[in-house]
Amino acid sequence: MTFEPRIVGFLCNWCSYAGADLAGVSRISYPTNIRIIRLMCSGRVDPVFVLETLANGADGVMVMGCHPGDCHYVEGNLQTERKIKMLKKLIARTGLEPERVRLEWVSASEGGRFAELVKEFTNQIKALGPSPLVGEKPDPNILEDLLAAKATAGDFRLRVLVGKEKGMIDDGNVYGEEVSQEEFDKTMDEAIDAEYVRNKIYLMVRKEPLSVKELSKRLDLDPQAVLRHMVVMRRRGMVTVDRIEGTTPLYAALEVGR
Amino acid sequence: MFICHCGINIGGIVNVPEVVKYAMTLPNVVYSEGNLYTCSSEGLSKIKEGIGKYNLNRVIVASCTPRTHEPLFRATCEEAGVNKYLFEMANIREHCSWAHMHEPDKATEKAKDIVRMAVAKARLLKPQEEPEIDVAPSALVIGGGISGMTAALCLADQGFKVYLVEKEPELGGMLRHLHKLYPTMVDASEGLNKIVEAVKPNKNIEVWKSTVVKQVKGFIGNFDVSFQRENGETANFRVGTIIVATGADVFEPVGMYGYEKYDNVITQFKLEQLLKGGQLEKPERVVMIQCTGAREEKGRTYCSRICCMTALKNALLVKESYPETDVYILFRDLQTYGKEYEEWHRMAQDRGVKFIKYALEKPPEVVAGNNGKLTVDVYHALLNEQVQIESDLVVLSTPLVQHEDAKELSQILKVPLGPDGFFFEAHVKLRPIDFATDGIYVCGTAHSPKDTAESVSQALGVASRAAIPMAVKRLRTEAITATVDEILCSGCGTCVTICPYGAIEKDEKGVARVTAVVCKGCGTCGASCPEKAISMRHFTDEQVVAQALAALGRAVA
Amino acid sequence: MEASKSVLVIGGGIAGMQASLDLASRGLKVYLAEKTPSIGGRMAQLDKTFPTMDCSICILAPKMIECFRHPNITLLTYSEVQEVSGSAGNFTVKILKKPRFINEEKCTGCGVCAQHCPVEVPNEFDMGIGVRKAIYVPFPQAVPLKYTVDEENCLKCRLCQRMCQAEAVDLNQKPEVVHLNVGAVVVATGFELFDVQRRSEYGYGKYQNVLISLEFERLLSASGPTGGHLLRLSDGRIPKRIAFIQCVGSRSLKGGVSFCSSACCMYATKEAILIREHEPECEVYIFYNELKVFGKGFQDFVTRAQNDWGVKYVRALPGEVLEDSKTGDLTLWYEDTRENVTKSIKADIVVLCPALVPRAANKEVGVILGLELDEHGFFKPKDSLFAPVDTNVLGVFICGYCQSPKDIPESVAQASAAAARAAEVIALSPSKEVH
């Protein structure tokens, strides 16, 4: 039988959900694959929701909000835009295709556009094929990547960066210095890299104690970098030395405080 | 669980009986039935019956869009003693039967999923109490000009206490300096006195002259404001609402068109006062230059709205007292909008006022002529010829600009200023005189340049906006609001910056505190909180994720 | 209910809705009378709004629904005020509810009836470009979402009656008279469009590709007859050049009205930007005489249109529009008053911006309420400076376009002003018990 993607849509109540209503009212048909979750504002969409959804085998996720300027809550949608930007970067580092997540603006009068987008996205996902996480036997590595990503997205550092992004770029940082989009994106990328790797490490050493050497092999990352992460993670109380084999310490995850 | 056929709208495509049967198989579902029209009075009584019979503590209706029908069903639940936040709706019409008319089987499958998602959320729903606060029946009006006084009077007449604060020692604002007011040509002072005389005796209005607002704390219904008099003495009051009517200043065109270099180059504002005082000696030829320092390419890019009419009015007044005096108006686009202002343009044409259109690229030049006169050299855009006018009085029409101290006030009130420096409303189109922050309003030239009539309209407008919460006395809002887990909150302030409504502030413990009545429930803060310390009532992480998983046929982890 | 605690609002456009919501939210009872089947007014017909480019219906619909749901507001749609007597604090009102031939209690707005109705007629809401059935809602977001049978066009085939499972169709329904007692009245009858056929040199009604702005607005609207696809009505081609002509009938001592409609320069600019959004290949010219940029953010809006969107502004009112009968293409003759040359330009579509004029019906409304009108048919304010929303009748207030030309925010602000004055009068007038 043909592959019918399972798509979850997070729609804001005022524009996009209304747009979907209008598509129905105007009897504009589109593929049945999408399942819609109504939120008050697309700003409510936590990247963690999306990763959770993907981890549980969604083939695609659509986030829809009001066009910039139309937001019922002034600029919730602009926050969403930044969150999804970060999210896509994050997913790009996992084994999953970032194209499985799509952010679109649909106004209450754009029933046609809504249907069009759903059709288009469904086809795109069909072309992409089923998510490796579908079914009873999801690909363990990618799943682990995704769990790491989820943890990363839930992590203080990225959230605070995304949260303050607009403020920083519009009004400068706490020291009143102008921050350009470029500078900011650079910081952001570094943060994503670091936090993602750390969460991967955490998940690995949670299964079994591992050495820096072993980790650097599995992550194919130079040992020094891994060691640097280890230092940070120890300070954060994420890992501790489990035992020392010969001269190499093996690290284990700490459940405490997490 | 009540599933609606909506006549044939749903029933004609989705196999409703099958969905009804399926619903029974879902966890926690104890009852499920189909209705022809669940929203019909008969359908509604079915719901009430069901609630009684099976003492349901969660109710789901699968029918049309919640955007129109949820309130109806919620009300029904409340009548049957079920908290309305325990109701959930599944949209199987707009999002299913109507959109997938040609695929009945798939539509039925989708309907089941939608129902399953609704159940998943419903299981996690919690009853909510809608937040309420008392509103102090008193208003603070900042600015004792025509706008402020008009608003104050209207509120006072509606029975509310008003504190009217004016930084000058006199009430009256801009009108004190004006001569005649178009379109009725009444004396500004005459119109003004009427109002001042009405304000003085009004027992509901407390006038504070030579006073500024120093501090404002709190939120709608409960603003704690402190004033400071010139002499330093201070006072504190609690008010329910705040109206910003601080007016505007007139731009001083220093260094433009020889202003301050030649003493017969003056501003329109100055001419107004000369006419008022009857001190204008007969000029042979007057040249008025519009858009002096307005509609610029950079800086003051905005049009100041009132200057063209002011110029026309004063041109006519000059002609009235000195018919033989030539009057030229050099303009860019004459802003004679609205019902009667075109008439003024024609009156001026009738009296022989000469109009010359100049282009932004080639502004006029004012140079010294012989025997104390000036020569205005202007490129006549519509003849494309250079025209020289010898004149003994050049009048510059300059725009209204925001006060120096507006920035300070905007910070005290935590309300924004726009790119043009004027106070920035909640929504340009549909909330023109509200601020995004509940309980604070703006009117008159503090909002943007406008003439007296327009200021009065807005002033009366805010008198209505501000009266609403004060009249109902208690504010009640939807319970869909953010709550902060004080233990998790690290006080990073991300939410405070993100919230467009100023609903979140850090309390003395440095922890975020949400003012529920001010919160509009968008949830952006929740989705951004670095510590996941904020959760959204009725849209909790768990509920949303549960829906997602249900959509994918997964049980909640 | 005390008469003095309730208000009649005439006109369900944005001004009437705002006044109603203000009054209702502060605890007064409001009767909102609207002569068409749905509230929403002109704003509902707009695609976007200047200068923010908000989607009009998106920001309007929540307000409409709020009016519908508000416990203190009674909507009297498809109704007309017939008599008003009494005085401030206690007016007696007679309202005629025209028959919808639908039982509003039973109608669920599901639309099955319309699907089966065999009669198709031009849809007023789409300015006659689109079609509707003889049983219809004016537009999908209509409030109340109740169907209406339009008597002229109905064949009485009763198909709708048979299809409606809610048994809401009642073709024998009779007009109903509603009697009210109110303390104050707010009038917000809005505007209508100048008949541009009176300026025959522009060929409206003669040439298919000459449209008026409101028709064009529907053409641009995603919910409009072409689903927001910008097409030429004559041949369905995508236009390559569109010209707007300002001041058709406005600012005219002859063949029009002498005043300025105050909104045209801006909405034309808005529509121009929308065209560039839809069809970046399509050139847009706006022929104007004087740009009215007096409002907040207007000048910046125009500057954006020029610099960021490449909209071309030509200072000239064209003399005439000629059609090539074979291609349907149009030629405009004009003097570019900035260059002092008279020349012509071809365009695929010409959009006329007609004067917005007070409703002819204001005369009757004026008689019913005893209100004075000015020479144009606007309601006269008591004092245009210090009492802009008061009228010669105490307790009757005016707001929105019917008071004088204004745009949406000005109407909204003034609607609140009228609400404030109504509330004030009510607060000051002795309350009378009525049953």
Next chain:
Amino acid sequence: MTAEPKIVAFLCNWCSYAGADLAGMSRISYPPNIRAIRVMCSGRVDPAFVIQAFETGADGVLVSGCHPGDCHYVSGNLKAEKRMQNTRKLLKLLGLGPERLRLEWISTAEGAKFAQVVTGFTEELRRIGPNPLKAGGNPKAPVSTKEVVSKALKKTNVQYCLECGKCSGSCPISRINEAYSPRRTVERFLLGYEDKVLLGTDVWTCLTCFTCSERCPSDVRFPEFVRACRSVASKEVMEELCAHRGIPLSLSRIMTNPRIKQERMGWLPNGAEISQKSGLLYFVGCLPYFDVVFEDFNLDLLKIPQSVVKALNKVGIKPAMLGNEKCCGHDLLWTGDVENFEKLAKMNVADFKETGATRIVTACPECYRTLKKDYAERLGNFDFEVLHVSELLSELVDKGQIKFEGELPRKVVYHDSCRLGRHMGVYAPPRKVIASIPGVEMVEMGRNRENAVCCGVNAWMSCNKYSKEVQIDRLMEAKATGADLLVTACPKCQIHWKCVTSEKLPVNPEEVTMEMRDLSVLVAEAMHLT
């Protein structure tokens, strides 16, 4: 003693002038009444010279050239002969008598003949008596330019100009002549540059077609403003720009002279019935003169009055007519000669009153406008009902008095003349009349009724390459409709179009030449009266 006759003589350089010389050399004496003007060839003598000579009071005009065959310029003298015959007709119409103009062939050798001719001519003129035009109009009082202009500014709303350019966008001339724009002309007046403008050509460029004033949102009545300004504008420039060397204007001016007794009724078809007691006066206009002046166009303009009379007679109406009907003065008024216009107006009105008629009908839109509007406005108590023949005809068609027999299978396109259309708002009657003719299929040009385009010239002013373009453009539009007959209710439209098509055309003649017919003639045709 009676005044001695004055003779103006135009002598060709090679024969006649030499002949005169010989007469002198041979000491042959002849009366001193002659004033000789040397021209290179008698062919150079324009009828206008002759007419103006008489206008300024000459009692006789002698034109003399070489004998046929001897012409130094091959055939100039033959052209002269034709022209002078034509001019004699005008003199006859004017009642001055054709004999006051003589054409003689005098060779170099014929000194005696010259003396003879002069003597004979002088004798004859003594017999005929003096030219009634002697002692012409007294010089008019000077008017203040400023006053006239500022009054006109107010009267015609010029001060309300918003400079929107709609006038130029409508003006058929501005389109092709970049230098000209009603808007700019107005703006210059408003800024007080009137002197400059009045010395220029702009005030004479306006076709007074009323398209701009029809459309002007500010109700600026530019053509009327221009008309007022023309009375204080430079006459020299005017004469420069006047077509046909001003003959038509001269004729009108001549008619202002009360001593003039015209012989203008020659066109009246035999059997035509007219009755001075009839309540209806038919005002013919200058057609008898134009028929002569524009002979070469063979437009057969007299068919128009003939058709009118026949048609009226057919339905039993015997119209009254004025044997000494004066020009209505339209062209003088629109070229700024208010004084002479008023003279004509007064004389005409006096004559109207005598007939006791209450209704006046005319087939000329210019007469129509002038009588109905300008007479009424300028003379006051003008209590006549003025009709254009199209109005009268449609009235008769309505009443069923006019019946058409048989079919007239023509595809007709109707052109609205400016005067009848925009000036007076008469659009429906002519259309109704045409449509009521059986067999006629009527089509419209894209630009019709108030949007119709001018025929390109008015009051003989500024007939130049621009007017030609306008005319050709209009004719092409008419042709493009596929009609085979172009009908207009204005004789002047026909004259101007005929004029342009009889010249070398920049386009393929096919695209512009089409049969033209005056409305009255068409009707007579349909009634089988021609």
